[in-house]
Amino acid sequence: MDLSYSSFRQIPEQDRKLMLHKILEEYCEKRRKLYDELGYSNVVVQALYDSGVSRKKGKAGTQKITNLILQKLKNSQIFRTIDELRNQILGYFLPDENKVLFNEFIENYNIEYRFSHTYQGKLPDVVLKVRDQFFIIEAKHINETGGAQDKQIAELISFINQREPSQNIHYVAFLDGLYFNYFINPPKGSKVSQQKEDIENCLKHNHNNFFVNTAGFVNLLQDLSEVLL
Numbered sequence: 001m002d003l004s005y006s007s008f009r010q011i012p013e014q015d016r017k018l019m020l021h022k023i024l025e026e027y028c029e030k031r032r033k034l035y036d037e038l039g040y041s042n043v044v045v046q047a048l049y050d051s052g053v054s055r056k057k058g059k060a061g062t063q064k065i066t067n068l069i070l071q072k073l074k075n076s077q078i079f080r081t082i083d084e085l086r087n088q089i090l091g092y093f094l095p096d097e098n099k100v101l102f103n104e105f106i107e108n109y110n111i112e113y114r115f116s117h118t119y120q121g122k123l124p125d126v127v128l129k130v131r132d133q134f135f136i137i138e139a140k141h142i143n144e145t146g147g148a149q150d151k152q153i154a155e156l157i158s159f160i161n162q163r164e165p166s167q168n169i170h171y172v173a174f175l176d177g178l179y180f181n182y183f184i185n186p187p188k189g190s191k192v193s194q195q196k197e198d199i200e201n202c203l204k205h206n207h208n209n210f211f212v213n214t215a216g217f218v219n220l221l222q223d224l225s226e227v228l229l
Contacts, residue, residue: 061139061176062094062125065217069128072221073228079129082108089131090228095123102127109134111169115159124159125174130224135210137172142179145192149179153195160209161202171209172220180213 011019069076069092077084077091082104084091095102102123106113113136116122128135138159140152156173183199186192199211212220 061141061174062096064176064214065126065137065139065174066092066094068214068218068221069126072218073130073225085129088129090129092126092128094126096125099123109166109169111164111166112162114162118158119155130227133168133170133224133227135170135172137174139174139176141176143177144179145182150191150195153179156211157195157198157202160199160206160211163206163208167208169208171206172217173209173211174217175211175213 073090075090077088079085079088079091079093079101080098082101085093085101085105086108093101105111105127115124115138124136125139126137128137138156140156142149142152153175156175160171160173162171182192183196186196203209203211210216210220
């Protein structure tokens, strides 16, 4: 059916709803047939959905980090070049939006960033500089327990298990959402208890690193703001 928007608007509202319902039914039916032809199972379809949700949450996490940086560290600028990164004492950049700068950053400061090798070249969400200190930040937003969530927690644990020769490099795992509350008093022998133990062990062996929720990240930024005074 070839129907313009203006023509569609002239159809009575109840008829429009029926038309949209019919169109959506046909779309879902054709989509399902396509999935079946490609061999997609219900598990694969759910995985694709989870992947899309994860990407959206990742962007929201990055935005939350940058908003907090701008609130707590006044006059923070966005670095665009390696010269700006070297010469300015306060600012940040987003590696996903400036991969060239991230590559120059790890090269110029002799950073290994092993996480990239383990997770197929995955870049951190934010790199923050405060005077001569660099904070490489990875964010996750997790509310519930489960297999997909366990994988994300494992990524954060791997992230803070990195160590660089320079004492000026810090890895920060930022866990936003309700999941952090499970770490307060997890049942002994549970998956969450093991995760908490792994996190604590990583931090004991990597004193430069941080594992924080929103409140913890705000406290970290407040401490850094005092360094600038």
